[in-house]
Amino acid sequence: MEPKTLRPIIKYLSDSQTEEIHEGSLEILEETGIKVELEEGLTVLDKAGAKVDYQAGRAWIPRQMVADCLELLPREFTYAGRNPEKDCLIKPGGRLYSRTAGSPDFIIDIDTDEWRPVMVDDVKNIYTLMDALDGISICTAAFAQDWPKLGRDILMLREMLSHTDKHIHLRTDTVETFPHMLEMAVIVAGGKEELKKRPIVSLLEGHISPLRYIDVMVNALLMCGEYGIPLEVCCMPMAGSTGPVTMVGNLQLLNTEFLGGVVISQSAHPGAPLVYAPRPMLMDLKTGFSLAGSIDGEMAAVAGVDMARFYNVPVSVHGQWSDSVLDDGQSILEHTYTALMGALSGANILVGAGSLQETLSISFAQLVMDHEINQICFRATEGFMVDKERLAVEAIKRVGPASNFLADEHSVKFCRGERYTPEMFYRGSVEGWEESGRKTYRERAKDKARAILAEHEAKSLPEDTSKALDEYVAYAFKAIEK
Amino acid sequence: MADILQQMQKDLYSGNVDEVKAATQKALDEGMQAQDILSGGLIAGMDEVGKDFKAGELFIPEVLLSARAMHAGLAVLRPLLAESGAPSLGKMVVGTVTGDLHDIGKNLVGMMLEGAGFEIIDLGTDVSPAQFVEAVRAEGADFVGMSALLTTTMPSMKDTIDALTEAGLRDKVTVLVGGAPVTAGFAKDIGADAYAPDAASAVDTARAFMA
Numbered sequence: 001m002e003p004k005t006l007r008p009i010i011k012y013l014s015d016s017q018t019e020e021i022h023e024g025s026l027e028i029l030e031e032t033g034i035k036v037e038l039e040e041g042l043t044v045l046d047k048a049g050a051k052v053d054y055q056a057g058r059a060w061i062p063r064q065m066v067a068d069c070l071e072l073l074p075r076e077f078t079y080a081g082r083n084p085e086k087d088c089l090i091k092p093g094g095r096l097y098s099r100t101a102g103s104p105d106f107i108i109d110i111d112t113d114e115w116r117p118v119m120v121d122d123v124k125n126i127y128t129l130m131d132a133l134d135g136i137s138i139c140t141a142a143f144a145q146d147w148p149k150l151g152r153d154i155l156m157l158r159e160m161l162s163h164t165d166k167h168i169h170l171r172t173d174t175v176e177t178f179p180h181m182l183e184m185a186v187i188v189a190g191g192k193e194e195l196k197k198r199p200i201v202s203l204l205e206g207h208i209s210p211l212r213y214i215d216v217m218v219n220a221l222l223m224c225g226e227y228g229i230p231l232e233v234c235c236m237p238m239a240g241s242t243g244p245v246t247m248v249g250n251l252q253l254l255n256t257e258f259l260g261g262v263v264i265s266q267s268a269h270p271g272a273p274l275v276y277a278p279r280p281m282l283m284d285l286k287t288g289f290s291l292a293g294s295i296d297g298e299m300a301a302v303a304g305v306d307m308a309r310f311y312n313v314p315v316s317v318h319g320q321w322s323d324s325v326l327d328d329g330q331s332i333l334e335h336t337y338t339a340l341m342g343a344l345s346g347a348n349i350l351v352g353a354g355s356l357q358e359t360l361s362i363s364f365a366q367l368v369m370d371h372e373i374n375q376i377c378f379r380a381t382e383g384f385m386v387d388k389e390r391l392a393v394e395a396i397k398r399v400g401p402a403s404n405f406l407a408d409e410h411s412v413k414f415c416r417g418e419r420y421t422p423e424m425f426y427r428g429s430v431e432g433w434e435e436s437g438r439k440t441y442r443e444r445a446k447d448k449a450r451a452i453l454a455e456h457e458a459k460s461l462p463e464d465t466s467k468a469l470d471e472y473v474a475y476a477f478k479a480i481e482k
Numbered sequence: 483m484a485d486i487l488q489q490m491q492k493d494l495y496s497g498n499v500d501e502v503k504a505a506t507q508k509a510l511d512e513g514m515q516a517q518d519i520l521s522g523g524l525i526a527g528m529d530e531v532g533k534d535f536k537a538g539e540l541f542i543p544e545v546l547l548s549a550r551a552m553h554a555g556l557a558v559l560r561p562l563l564a565e566s567g568a569p570s571l572g573k574m575v576v577g578t579v580t581g582d583l584h585d586i587g588k589n590l591v592g593m594m595l596e597g598a599g600f601e602i603i604d605l606g607t608d609v610s611p612a613q614f615v616e617a618v619r620a621e622g623a624d625f626v627g628m629s630a631l632l633t634t635t636m637p638s639m640k641d642t643i644d645a646l647t648e649a650g651l652r653d654k655v656t657v658l659v660g661g662a663p664v665t666a667g668f669a670k671d672i673g674a675d676a677y678a679p680d681a682a683s684a685v686d687t688a689r690a691f692m693a
Contacts, residue, residue, distance in 0.1 A: 106663075208583060285541035
């Protein structure tokens with residue numbers, strides 16, 4: 001008998017449906033192909049056997065090439081932390097990890113509830129919270145609107161490194177700045193080979209649907225492979241606008257686009273670590289807005305995870321999404337079902353903590369609440385122990401009819417470690433609640449955020465590393481300003 | 483006469499492009515004035531579409547199909563309207579600003595505006611201030627519509643407004659801005675004339691300026 005309950009997996013696609021979607025992708029890549037907006041990408045594809053039109057910036061990928069490239073993908077790798085204790089081992093059937101959403105431009109002020117741009121002080125606080133909260137495994141980039149536009153990604157990484165020793169998940173803005181960010185990671189890792197062995201940074205990048213691989217995306221596919229850092233291939237068609245309006249049609253396109261990214265990456269750097277990041281969005285048919293938090297979108301995302309598991313590749317899935325403009329009942333509700341479904345999909349990384357209005361905004365309260373939602377999700381994937389002693393047949397016989405288990409030796413032995421204890425749920429009486437200030441869940445989350453910000457100190461960088469990084473940043477800015 | 487226009491409105495609502503085009507031509511052949519066909523047939527039809535869209539009864543793809551029918555009818559009428567000196571319904575140069583390649587929002591707004599009878603000159607993505615200025619000059623546009631998805635590219639909106647001022651064109655155009663990270667406050671700060679949070683309000687805003 002297994003010592004633990006089964007890991008529950010929500011599966012939407014049957015085997016034949018999965019096959020059909022895969023076949024459809026192969027057909028589209030072969031007959032319609034993709035647009036590649038960086039010449040180096042076209043050269044790579046050309047050399048590897050694709051049909052290429054350099055003038056038009058188009059490439060058509062034969063099915064055998066897709067099959068070969070899928071074979072080359074590594075099945076497991078580590079999102080390493082500057083502190084090895086915080087490593088996240090990403091592997092088939094491995095435990096679930098979480099990361100925050102990237103990247104908010106606005107914040108709901110913790111004191112005034114005002115919606116305003118994210119500034120440098122906010123960013124430092126965001127990083128501090130991400131580092132402190134156990135429910136956050138991986139920290140994703142957040143940018144300050146008062147940083148210079150060119151080079152803000154370089155500044156972001158410099159700042160993040162001072163605030164956390166967890167794995168740092170990057171965003172980058174330009175082809176010019178990204179190489180500098182990689183070199184900064186090399187400095188912290190202690191060398192290019194060391195970074196490859198223990199990648200302390202990863203990146204998420206996406207093309208523009210449908211099938212348009214813009215320069216930053218092609219550059220990311222190539223450079224992440226060169227440096228050996230994991231790249232989340234973000235496929236984000238919007239059903240009804242940049243993707244087919246049907247749920248499965250949007251997934252068909254999304255899957256095709258993932259395979260296109262795989263081929264570019266593996267043709268240049270066989271074995272480069274990639275993560276499938278299915279992000280099926282929906283265009284609101286009444287307003288044109290991009291919708292994040294719907295049940296339909298989450299079902300489609302879980303079906304995306306089905307495809308990833310079909311290919312046996314690591315996958316990151318949203319996870320917390322909401323269209324709410326503030327951290328209210330709607331955002332908590334949307335975050336809960338999207339997170340739970342994402343967690344139970346069998347994915348490796350659950351994405352989205354802190355996000356509001358898709359990912360346009362963040363609030364500290366939401367970040368803290370999502371830390372708790374993540375903990376609950378981790379618990380939901382773990383199940384519980386099943387063994388002879390825990391089955392308690394002996395205890396039940398011993399206690400017998402019409403008695404109780406309150407002080408039984410079995411209760412004493414197992415009363416710790418069997419269950420998850422939420423930090424911020426109130427579970428007492430009405431009187432107790434009134435006496436303690438009548439606080440809502442949101443207010444308790446704010447209190448926790450304030451407490452963390454007052455007390456938490458991240459593990460600092462070694463002084464020589466700090467110095468080397470600062471020197472490099474100055475050099476990088478001179479280089480990009482040319 | 484009235485029958486042709488009534489049917490045209492129905493066909494426009496249903497997105498029957500060929501029928502609307504044919505009916506427009508037939509109405510002209512039977513002696514109707516282009517301006518009357520425009521207002522009594524095409525615009526009246528689109529107003530119904532707009533009403534039901536606002537009520538949430540029609541969805542965007544359906545509205546855009548009607549817009550296509552409108553556009554087909556308008557294409558037949560345009561030369562005659564120009565000849566007769568009828569006032570233009572509006573001409574807008576649209577583009578996604580420098581460094582930004584995202585265009586679905588801009589595309590949607592452009593298509594919705596065409597549905598309202600506007601002439602749209604779409605400059606595409608990664609459009610520089612100079613390109614906006616040149617297009618305004620060459621086309622005699624009433625509006626400039628700028629879109630951005632990335633906060634890093636939003637400053638180009640101000641650069642474009644400055645370039646229009648430098649070129650002596652600022653007071654000849656109405657500048658409308660939009661995009662996910664763009665706000666009314668930002669639009670005001672950079673000296674834009676208007677901000678719209680979504681495609682439908684972009685159409686309303688543009689029409690209000692033309693009134």
